[in-house]
Amino acid sequence: GQNIDQPTEMTATEGAIVQINCTYQTSGFNGLFWYQQHAGEAPTFLSYNVLDGLEEKGRFSSFLSRSKGYSYLLLKELQMKDSASYLCAVRDQQAGTALIFGKGTTLSVSS
């Protein structure tokens, strides 16, 4: 089976940097994804890691350590529009090509 943990809520201010952590346990790791979801909307893809290290994409970066079962999403220069839920998801070989999601971290950005 799979187990994915991430903090429930985080708060930050505009312009700041925030790191959202995710730990996972899977029997057949095959990639980790981060999605952003605004209330009432479908998730949108942010990043993908399958090898150890940091992937940078503009203001967003994602890090993966497979040996530790750990990832984080780093958001820089926070903007109000970044207030959303951030979902960590893993692809487990036993689950086929479906993604298994964590419960999500609700980020609130204030001015």
Place this chain on the structure above:
Amino acid sequence: GAVVSQHPSWVICKSGTSVKIECRSLDFQATTMFWYRQFPKQSLMLMATSNEGSKATYEQGVEKDKFLINHASLTLSTLTVTSAHPEDSSFYICSARVGGGVRSPYTGELFFGEGSRLTVL
């Protein structure tokens, strides 16, 4: 990115009736689509994997006779909630994965439809 369209966005129905939700991949073929359900302030829970031309694979605890899935073509999967009850009220989201290949820019991420919010009275 790839486009997945879902219809209807909102549906309200009476208890005991059936509701069909459509999921279409607009600019790619999807041999596999996934149906998720999301309750308020909860994460996405995988319900089933829809396979074109064959039976869907349901996750443990999901009633296959209640949630009928049909994947008749490479671009369309449907989820029918039969004999709906108020506890079936939820946000249903479909997703699909673009196939791989040397020309594919995608890394295997899922693309999601807009979601269908079902309210059963």
